[in-house]
Amino acid sequence: MGAQRQERADAARNRRAVLQAAETLLAENGFDHVSLDKVAAAADVGKGTVFRRFGNRAGLMRALLEERAVMLSEGIVSGPPPLGPGVPPRERLLAFLDALADLATRNVALLAAHDRACAEDKFSDPIYLRWHRHITTLLAEARPDLDAEFVGHTLLSMFDADLVRHVMNDGGVARLTGSLRDVASAFLGAPR
Known part of the structure; x- marks a missing residue:
């Protein structure tokens, strides 16, 4: 049960980090320069995390x-x-x-x-x-x-x-x- 809660907290943190990174990249560089690779790097999460969560x-x-x-x-x-x-x-x-x-x-x-x-x-x-x-x-x-x-x-x-x-x-x-x-x-x- 505790491990499950930890995963949810991590997933929530990762989601917030990815969305914040995407918003920042979008504001700074425009849509054409927002790739899932760049978002993952800016959010400090794995590329797979972004793909699994957002597709x-x-x-x-x-x-x-x-x-x-x-x-x-x-x-x-x-x-x-x-x-x-x-x-x-x-x-x-x-x-x-x-x-x-x-x-x-x-x-x-x-x-x-x-x-x-x-x-x-x-x-x-x-x-x-x-x-x-x-x-x-x-x-x-x-x-x-x-x-x-x-x-x-x-x-x-x-x-x-x-x-x-x-x-x-x-x-x-x-x-x-x-x-x-x-x-x-x-x-x-x-x-x-």
Whole structure:
């Protein structure tokens, strides 16, 4: 039993070290210079540890983004309104987009790396699927006449890291958040 606890503590320490190393390398050098070999060396763990835990760069970027997305996910399920349950779907959708914009603007380099790492399989990425499912559910409640699945993809496409960076450089966070709300509100307008 004691050996099992020690392994879990070591695994947790290694996971934190790998994620911190990946984040540091990403911030300093950009996505193209973040290899699992470099991450393992920077984290002072074996290359096999990184491969077993994360599989590939996409898995590593997904884990980094997931760390940031946990609080958002918890807020959706059980947080206070307007992000959490208890308010009309329109208010929840706008609150979710605000929260997602905040996450994106604070983590634009990570978002870009995640976009690139998961580019070939973006629509089956667990984080994307969770966010899309939430948006689609809210849209379907607010506007049953819409193609909620398509509109959900459309709204999430506005979180493309290059677009986020461009809008932030030409109007800041307020422009990004305001524009997202405007687009979502247009979709939520009167039924066709």
